[in-house]
Structures are given as structure tokens and as C-alpha cells.
Amino acid sequence: MVPALIQFDHVTYRYEDSVKKALDDVCLTIADGSFVAVVGHNGSGKSTLAKHINGLLLPESGEVTVNGLSTANEENILPIRQTVGIVFQNPDNQIVTTIIEEDVAFGPENMGVPPQEIRKRVDDALDTVGMRDYAERAVHQLSGGQKQRIAIAGMLALRPNILVMDEATAMLDPRGRSDLIETLKKLHAHGLTVIMVTQYMEEITDCDRVIVMHHGKIAADDQPEAIFSDQDLLKECSLDVPEAVRLAETLRTTGLPISDHALKTEQIAEELCRLL
């Protein structure tokens, strides 16, 4: 059996002054090397879940462990944060210095990475997000999508074992988004565990597993095909399907025999070619 990397054991959380449970008795096991998507409506608890993974938030009841270390124990927080990197939605809150390459170097410097190694990591990370040419620019001079790329580079430079992306692609253009997914897949193939919170269903068709959050609870936990063909679940949790799934549905209604395994337009094209 693959060892559990992240474990949520009956975790409940309420924000101060709030009666509503942002997380409500959540149990969850994520194995080392998984590629997991987390989806759900606004306010369903996705970010709250993400912030529990590195101890930014602590459970009101229940326990979160990473590599067997409980986030409740203060001594564990530093090693946990060296393992788990989180990129959030709003890049403005994450950018800490004025010059781009300094910003990307900030995390590794704080972790005591040697200077030459930092240089290499910063260059690699900026290359990965396609922002190498901007290394010496000031952060405030960037467009929204460019800032988001820098926030992602900053996290990649930390070389975490677990990368949590909390809607960090919301402002990227289509190519930026698909390039990033390809990058994550490559890093995943080299052992990175990826947890991807997103509203873009196209991004998660290759995931091992999709966790659907609904009012603080896990409403479903299954493979993408199973999630996107479960009409009741989609409706109940007001989930979207990938545009390709909608397209396949239109084709089926017209009487074309497209299977419901087709989550991508490329797959629909292949099936059609066999028919034509």
C-alpha cells in the first residue's frame, strides 16, 4: 500500500464569530504521489481545507497529519511547511519583495539554501512559468496574470514535496493555464504530490481523483469520469462539466454514439474518426 501522506481525521473548523462550519467532520487520506483535484461552490470550504494542510489553520476538533506529523504540535509546523507549498488565488498577498527574482528567491533564502543553488532554482522556476525575461523587473509593473506566474514560480523554487494550488490559475490565459498543467504533470511524474483547487473543470480531467466539497463536507471523492457522469451529484453540488463533456452530450443528443469516457475534445475527435 502507498503510505498516507496527508490525513484528515474528523476535522471540523469554524471561523471566529461564525456559527457555520467551514469544515464539517472531514475525513480524508491522500497518498504520496497523488494528483488530486478539489472542486466545489464558492464558500464550500476548499481554501479552508487547503490552509489546514500546512497548519495555517488548525482544526477546532479532529487532527491533520502530514507525513505522520500533527499540525497541532507547534514543533511540527516548520518541517510541515518545508514539505507543503501553497499558492493562493490572489497573488498580491503573496508577493513580498519589489524585484521579481528577489521575490522568487525569498523562500529558498529563508530555508538556508546555498546562494548558487538559489540562483539555479530561481532561473529554473522563472523559465518554467515563462517569466525569465522579467527577472529584474519590479513586481508592481506586472499584469494580473504575470503576477500569478511569479507567485507560482516562488513556490516552485522551494521544491516542496506537496504542492497545493488554491485557484492559482484563475487569471492565466488559456496557454498559460495549459502550460502550467503540463508542468505540474511533469513534476508529478518526478514524485511531486499535487493538490489542485480549481473552478476550471478542463484542468482536472487528468487527475487521479476529484474531491467535491459541498457546505464544508466531502460530497464525493472519485475519478473524474465518475464525477462528470453523475448527473445527480453535478446538480446537487452545482458543478460544471468540462466544455468537452457538454460538447459530447450535444453530439449524443443528435444521435452520435460518443462514449462518456470522453472528457477531452481530442478523445471525441478520435472516437469520431473511428465512426467516419
Add this chain to the structure above:
Amino acid sequence: MPITVNDLSYQYTDAAHSTTALSHVTFTIEEGSFFAIAGHTGSGKTTLVQHLNGLIPCTEGTITVDGHSLADKKERSIARALVGMVFQYPEYQLFAETVFDDIAFGPKNLKLPENDVKERVLKSMELVGLDPEQFREKSPFELSGGEKRRAALAGVLAMQPKYLVLDEPMAGLDPIGRQSILALLERLRSEFGTTIIMISHSMEDIARHATMLLVLDHGQIAYLDRPEIVFEHAEELFRLGLSVPQATYLGMLLKQKGFDVPKSANNAEALARWLKEKIDHA
């Protein structure tokens, strides 16, 4: 009368660098249209729309709104009052103690009588789907992501702009939030004749709603036409960092495999009909 943008260029300059964000951009936004703007990250979309309400002053080129030039000091304030601007992530700019006060901020600045202010606020709340009873006394910070976005939008609508500019208004919203914003934009167009100018990365939304599409590439106009015409250039759009609606993409893939997909099969239904006929005849 339209908004006209004539030979607009813009450079961001500081001591060390100069970035050309826009270069020789000329186009017209017709009254009552749904005008979409797309382009890769950093292509100049935000810079362009910030010119439309005078947030960035024109340094090269001219803009007129209903004939009022943004270059002229007196006319500029008339022009600016016609254009409402909803920023990227507008909810980060909510600031007042209550939702009501936040939305009332603009109309109050217009020195309108108190009753008119109230009427406008309530009307805007109704438009964006925030029940006044439930929300007017709430702190904006207690709202969910989707509700915050709508409150921010209501603040702009309370100014009753004739031209409504939105910078990626759907980013980060769940499907219901996205649908409700799109439905609102359609309603504003049909009920008040509001012209919608929307930056978006969603080619599906653009295909379904926009009447015109402007594609920017490194600060220059790459395409300016009806969306279905622009999407005929699928491969070029991919090269520009964009994409096309999935139905168009499927057509492109089939063409690459040697099938003679007709131009008219440019949406899901039409493509499905063509495919069905072809298979039935095979």
C-alpha cells in the same frame, strides 16, 4: 454614439525600463454591443480599458466617448461619467461598514438627494441578485466570494453607466456565480441598452455572448470582428496563447485528420448535424 479609440499607444516607463503596452490601436465600440476583449497575459487588455474611463491618461492617440474627447479637460468628466469600470477582483476594493454604504458611495459623491441614492442602491442590489433585506446591513467582509463580487458590481451599477467595462468579471467564481453575472450583463443590455465591454479568457463565454471580439497581441490588434469570424483562425489564435470554443476546436482537429468540415459547422449543434449526416450517408 460610440466609443472611438484612434491610434492609441501607451508606454509604461521608469528609470530602468520602458514597456510598450499598446501600440497604434484603432477601433470603435458601437452603442449597445457586447464587446469582448481577449489576449495573452500582458497583451495590454487592462491597460486598454483603463484608458476608456480616463484612469490612464491618453499620451498618444485619442479616445472619444459619445463624441466627448478624453483629452479635453471639461469633456473628460462628461465622458468618464458615462463609463463604469469593474476591476479585476473588484471585491478587494470593498471598504465600507455595510453593503449599503459601499454601494451608496458613488451616488453620494454625485451629491444626489438621499432618496435618490437609496433608490439607486436598492435597484442595483436587486439587479445583481443581493436581497436588500438580507444584505444591506451586513459587512461586505462577511459575504461569500460570489456575493462580494456582486456587491462590488452593484457599486458600479449604482452610477448607471452607459458603458460598463469589466476586467475578467467571472474569474474565480463558481458556475452559478458565473451564470448569474452573464445573465445580469444580458439583462443590462436588453433592459437599459447598456453597452458591455468585457475582458475574458473564456472563449465559450465570448462565443455565446459577444457581438464583437477584439484580440490583442503584444499591444497590437490581431483581430477585430464578430467572434465566429475570429474563431475561424483557430490555429493562429492558439499561437497567440488563446484558444477557441471546443466545438470549433473539434472542427479543427477533424480538418487536420483530413475531413472537409464546412465553415458553417461552427457551433456544437451545427457540427453535430453535419457529422450525423456524414455518418448516416457513409
